[in-house]
Amino acid sequence: MTTYAHITGWGMAVPEKILTNNDISKMVNTSDEWIKERTGIEQRRIAGPEDSTASLASAAALEALKVANVSPRDVDLIIVATSTPEHIFPATASLVQDEIGAINAGAFDISAACTGFIFALNMATQIIKGGENKTVLVIGSETLSRFLDWSDRGTCIIFGDGAGAFVLQASEKPGGVISSVMRSDGSGGDLLSIPAGGSAHPASPRTIREGLHYIQMNGREVYRFATKVMARSSEEVLEKANWELKDISLIIPHQANKRIIKAAARGLKVSMDKIMVNVQKYGNTSTASIPIATVEAIDNGRLNRDDKIIFVGFGGGLTWGALSVIWTGPFPTEKAVPFKRLGFFARLFSWYQRLLRRLEGLIWGRKDSSG
Secondary structure, X not given: OOOEEEEEEEEEEOOOEEEEHXXXXXXXXXXXXXXXHHHOOXXXXXXXXXXXXHHHHHHHHHHHHHHHOOOHHHOOEEEEEOOOOOOOOOOXXXXXXXXXXXXXXXXXXXXXXXXXXXXXXXXXXXXXXOOOXXXXXXXXXXXXXXXXXXOOHHHHOOEOEEEEEEEEEEEOOOOEEEEEEEEEOHHXXXXXXXXXXXXXXXXXHHXXXXXXXXXXXXXXXXXXXXXXXXXXXXXXXXXXXXOOHHXXXXXXXXXXXXXXXXXXXXXHXXXXXXXXXXXXXXXXXXXXXXXXXXXXXXXXXXXXXXXXXXXXXXXXXXXXEEEEEEOOOXXXXXOOOOHHHXXXXXXXXXXXXXXXXXXXXXXXXXXXXXX
């Protein structure tokens, strides 16, 4: 019997601070008109002192679980796609697992730049289809503003911060994620990267002095790459699903640049009315852009139960991919999950685990010293 992975919950979280094009024009040589003409972006959200990749991810995750009416304790696995993790390790997903009280879940991060959410969704789908897990939380979360050179107008105008999350659940009823495409071309890895901070270039006075911990991008080459692969991967995923373009209610692309999205629409020969665009409000939020755009599509009445849709993205790596999806919505449930109470117990359980670990350390430390 075939198992399907349905998207039953969704949520987003963005920082409160809004940075407009006019604000940026006071920082670098640019203007509102110049930015809108080249990117379609009008403003973006910027993480404040209390915001982090993990905190935004946790907030989006809880919103998604509330929509699905799924307790954090019933989550089997958490996958966080991010280009700006909280730390090199531990995984940001582990921090989210602790924060939301998903005490029975495994957790790990994946890194595939802006395509990361597509890859994570496909990974979650295959895990559910294989019968390993029944409920998987997939999150895209970024604080890209902390990796920007605010004197480089080629990058600082583009990126913003935010998080989005989906709950995926197993069902024997057909629907959910139907087909997928995942591709990579490492020969273009230098076109969009953060060169330092890993094992190739550990942090040093030189890497800091040369700005190697900031996002570096060859905008022209990335544009050429993106306009080719967006349409191609959408066509591939349609063919795998045995669908035709006329069957599609909505295409939700990675929100990188409005010109790229328009070029993809021309390549597919579809009207922009069939494509969700909100890059003007948030800029490029990398792995968070597709789930954020999905949440807004639902809020605006553009996405409904049983709609056939396509998610498509591209990013550094170079990476690109697409998914075909039959939109489901929440499964019927009998009782509302008491999230406020569970939140209290999540904090209590985390405190108890830390206390227990400290006591065990004291006990074993004494035994080791006396032995």
